[in-house]
Amino acid sequence: MTHREPLPADMFDELCPSSLLPFRFGDKWSALIVRCLEDGPRRFSELRVPLHRVTPKVLTQSLRALERDGLISRTAHADPRPRVEYALTPLGRSMLEPLYFACEWAAEHWDELIDARERSL
Template sequence: MNDRNMQVTTLPATLPAARGRGRPGAREDLPCPIRDVLDRIGDAWSVLVLTTLEPGPARFNQLRRQVGGISQRMLTVTLRHLERDGLVSRTVIPSTPPQVEYALTGLGRSLCMPLKVLADWACSHQTVIRGARRQYDMADS
């Protein structure tokens, strides 16, 4: 696609203060769809949690083991955000002690394909990007 075929949408740089819960500066009545999605997939852990859940449901500790390096607190916060956005469901399994299982919703599943395309692009361009970084860093020295 060339530059002439690209449509650019001007979005507000900031939004008025939030009412109630949610992130600062967000308003439910003035959503910015691009920012909403980038907030979710741009954080440190959401993409890893979503791709870990793609094969099927998982319990909390299973997720924590599979998503290496994530703290218990950060996994809890990430799962809550993904649940709030409708990407992940949380099911309490009645047992002693109760178990909780997390799974992708239909919406979460629909995000997996674009994430796979992004991951494939990143993998195929990783060498070029690292070379550009080295070249930039050497010129900056």
């Protein structure tokens, strides 16, 4: 297994522009999962660090949906210790560029999005 830097726990804190996107890539968490897998395969426990607001059940459902749609792959390794890793497929990687632009758009329109949400409360 290649050593990768751990995912930061605050990767998707409350002030992350991706939480303000008025459109979704799949379900609520799919875009965030795709971003977590951007730098290579990750185990479920690694994904849980930045996605701590997602229940394990919902994270599992999102991972299964992404796998069903062909955006991620799930690989079970038997040795030396059993583990499962999730990775982006080529199709999933093709989402990174539009996702990047969507996040940039949300960052540019941050104040407008916040104002609109506060008015609707």
